Amino acid sequence: MHGCTVMHGCTVMHGCTVMHGCTIMHGCTVMHRCTVMHRCTVMHGCTVMHGCTVMHGCTVMHRCTIMHGCTVMHGCTVMHGCTVMHGCTVMHGCTVMHGCTVLHGCTVMHGCAVLHGCAVLHGCTVMHGCTVMHGCTVMHGCTVMHGCTVMHGCTVMHGKNRLYKSKVQNILLMCVAKIFYG
Incomplete structure (x- = not known):
């Protein structure tokens, strides 16, 4: 875990291989089994994020309750207010x-x-x-x-x-x- 400026309010973060280049990650309860999460500016208010292979190039991701089983999520500017996002292979x-x-x-x-x-x-x-x-x-x-x-x-x-x-x-x-x- 390198290049992250602020990470606070996260209860559990385990099984993540690489997390770098993230400015702010806070208010996340569980984040596990994520392989790569980088170049994200703001990720907050997420309850569960697991089973994601690659999440990068996202500027803002907040108020998402569950995001799991996604293989690739990149190039998204704003993703917020989503309750459940799972089983998606590619979202970019x-x-x-x-x-x-x-x-x-x-x-x-x-x-x-x-x-x-x-x-x-x-x-x-x-x-x-x-x-x-x-x-x-x-x-x-x-x-x-x-x-x-x-x-x-x-x-x-x-x-x-x-x-x-x-x-x-x-x-x-x-x-x-x-x-x-x-």
């Missing part, structure tokens, strides 16, 4: 992810600018290249969702195999999906 290149209750079972989530206000996002294999995804209650069981500019205000989107076309087509697709699938 996301600018803002906040207000999400559950994010789990997702294989790849990258290149998304804003993901907020979503209650449940699970069972999705690939979600990338989306600019804004907010106000969605449930999004699960989707195989591929990418190249969408705006997806918001949709209540339920599940069981879709492919959701990707041009920007305008995607917006229309979302409206049609909301009308016919609730």
Whole structure:
């Protein structure tokens, strides 16, 4: 553990191989089985963070209750207000992810600018290249969702195999999906 400026209020930290370049880590109850955590500026208010292999390049991560089973989480600027984030293999290149209750079972989530206000996002294999995804209650069981500019205000989107076309087509697709699938 080197290059860390402030680490306080952490109850248990064990089984971590490398933790360096972190400025502030406080208010974390349990952090274990993490291989690499570096270049994080602020990580606070997290209750449990375990089973993560790589977490780096994150500026702010706070108010997260449980984050576990994630292989790679990097390049994220802000991740806060998330209750549960687990079983995600890759989450990178996301600018803002906040207000999400559950994010789990997702294989790849990258290149998304804003993901907020979503209650449940699970069972999705690939979600990338989306600019804004907010106000969605449930999004699960989707195989591929990418190249969408705006997806918001949709209540339920599940069981879709492919959701990707041009920007305008995607917006229309979302409206049609909301009308016919609730």
